[in-house]
Amino acid sequence: MRTIKLILEYDGTNYAGWQIQPNGVTIQQVVEEALATMLKGAVRVHSSGRTDAGVHARGMVAAFSADTGIPVRAFSDGLNALLPPDIVVVEAHEARPGFNPRFDATGKHYRYTIHRGARRSPLCRHYTWHVRGGLDLAAMERAAGCMVGEHDFASFRTTGCAARTTVRRIDSVGLAEEGDLLHIDVKGSGFLRNMVRIMAGTLVDVGRGRRSVGDVALLLTQPGEHAAGPTAPPQGLCLMEVYY
Known part of the structure; x- marks a missing residue:
């Protein structure tokens, strides 16, 4: 199982914040849906924190685990082809096992x-x-x-x-x-x-x-x-x- 770290930039204008919720489309939801398309299965993405509705990010850090041989670069270039214009993966890296974007942040x-x-x-x-x-x-x-x-x-x-x-x-x-x-x-x-x-x-x-x-x-x-x-x-x- 690999852990992939993503650095995301997004315009939060049209979203109900980062975290998935029943009352609106969120950044996390859109990213997970794009990953599910790429990996052909559900993926849970964990972030370094939550941003509220309308709040933006240049450097949101997120990570997910997946059993896949897809090259790391595909999680930037390939994922960006599936994401809307107001969300982009700036960088993708392979992280150490157990990396937690929230609790490892200083x-x-x-x-x-x-x-x-x-x-x-x-x-x-x-x-x-x-x-x-x-x-x-x-x-x-x-x-x-x-x-x-x-x-x-x-x-x-x-x-x-x-x-x-x-x-x-x-x-x-x-x-x-x-x-x-x-x-x-x-x-x-x-x-x-x-x-x-x-x-x-x-x-x-x-x-x-x-x-x-x-x-x-x-x-x-x-x-x-x-x-x-x-x-x-x-x-x-x-x-x-x-x-x-």
Whole structure:
């Protein structure tokens, strides 16, 4: 039995997230159906995590096991011929037996992108959160600095998060301007449900002057006692890379 590791890029606009569910078409479903066609049998694909409806990925890592002699390259070139235009296998590799994309991961890099143009952009609507008005980037950077380190992020998760612990280590939170776009790059050991989107929403609140840098510090030193900012829309979020 071989273990094949895939690195996937996808546009999540038309999908109900990564994980298979009864109420919509998902990335996992489409990939498994393509593999089933190639291998002539059902295949279960395990991923490094779940992305919600509308969220994108440049470096989602997934893996599956199969008893096949098909060359590894076929799981990129051949599989891509069966996948729709909004999902692609960037790379395929043979992994060691027992490789688990989720539990073997040591960290992840997410990027949240904000469009700061005076008017909404039809071309950006599926990939950014349009935030009108100016943002105080200096204040946002100070607030982002509060998030770096090991903290209890209980205030930065949504209802339904089943994580056993809310303590997470964030290695960096960086802001980068690209014309009207503002990228928020977050790297860390792991994330709670909607954690990055709530971090982004909280930073935007700071940038708008709706909360102070001190308020953000309280969210981390007194977790659960204060409400974080809004959960930013899903389309601005992209999983950039998973580290091993």
